Amino acid sequence: MVSIGVQTKNVVFDSDPAAGFQMLRDAGFSCADFSLNSYLLNTSLYRFELNDFFDRSDAELEQYFSPHKKGATAAGITLNQMHMPYPLCVPNGGGDLNDYLQQTVACKSMKLCAYFQCPHIVVHGFKLARNLGSEDAEWEQTEKFLDSLAPLARELHLTICVENLYNSAGGSLVEGPCCNARKAAERIDRFNDRHHGELLGFCFDTGHANLTGLDFESFLTTLGHRLKVLHIHDNDGVGDLHQIPFTFTKTRENTASTDWNGFLRGLKSIQFDQVLSFETAPVLSAFPEEMKFKTLQFIADIGQYFAGCLSPS
Incomplete structure (x- = not known):
């Protein structure tokens, strides 16, 4: 049976992480995607701005996050994925900035x-x-970076997951990195063969896939066992809105903007049995604070619906 997860962003706060993790558990989640990217924002990096958060030593960082680890354990929440800060290569950002991101932050x-x-x-x-x-x-440049991380990934028993992204061109959103499933599968296999272990996998992002017009079922079927984690969220096909699934429709007859049926067929065809993880943090700041818990419950309910759809017939 698959598990249900969601981002920690906008729920788990440094001031009292235990309370946030308990809220996730009470709302119906058993897993979480730890939003490490919240500590070094992409909006700052694209302006070539750094903070000093990752200047801390390894021991200092562990001490900083000790209450988070204890809070997750106490609430019975498993952290199944973590999101590294991004971008790790800022175009035209200069060598010092990108070296720091790729060597220290990563x-x-x-x-x-x-x-x-x-x-x-x-x-x-x-x-x-x-x-x-x-x-x-x-x-080729991404692969060189991933190759540099492979020894540490092996030592720490981690799987690095690349994600289908979008890019912008002429005011429109277009395919970004990792939007070709066949190439992604071949590259993951080649990487893992070269490094003699399952060190590289894939994160399928439904919102990015909707923006770039990917065929969900075909993409997931092609990925197969290489799919390790999910980022589940919805949008209108125009902006990366990170909203609740089934929120947007194409017509007044309520044809969903996102191909959720194809998504579920694809997951079922590859017998996906990991975590249905929602990347819906912006939703929690859109609703009033008093509705946060009920909103989380609703997202968890959708996760349970998806899980039921994936159960063997």
Whole structure:
């Protein structure tokens, strides 16, 4: 039976992480996606701005997150995935910035993931196709970075997961890194063969897939066992809104904007038995604070519905 998870962002706060994890448990979740990216924001990085959060030593970072680890354990919440800060390569960001992100932030993120006994860490591939002239050249740079992380991933018993992304061009959203399932599967297999272990996997993001017009069922079927984690959320096909599934429709007859039936067929065809994890943190700031718990319960209920759809017939 699959488990149900959700982001910690907008629920678990540094001031009292135990209360946030207990809220997740009470709302119906047994797993969580730890939002490490909240500590070094992409909006800042795209402005070439850093903070000093990851300047802490490994021991200092573990001490900082000790209340979070204890809170998750006390509530019975398993951290099944962690999201590394992104981007890890800022186009035109300069060598010092990108070296810091790829060497210091990435490695310390992985050590924190292991500290939480979390098996998967999600990494954004580099958005460099326009700079380098092709998607293949873009992947070559991402792969070099992933190769540099492989020894640490092996040591810490982690699986790094790349994610299907979008990019912007001329005011429109277009396919970004990892939007070709066949290439993704071949690259993951080649990487794991080269490093003699299952060190690389895939994170399928439903919102990004909807924005770029991917065929959910075909994509998931092609990925097969390489699919390790999910980011489940909805949008209108225009913006990356991270809303509750079934929120948007294409017509007044309520045809869903996102192909949830294809999503479920794809997961069922590959016998997905991991965590149905929702990436819906913005929803919790859209609703009044007094409705946060009921909103979380509703998201968990959708997770239970999805889980029922994946049960053997």
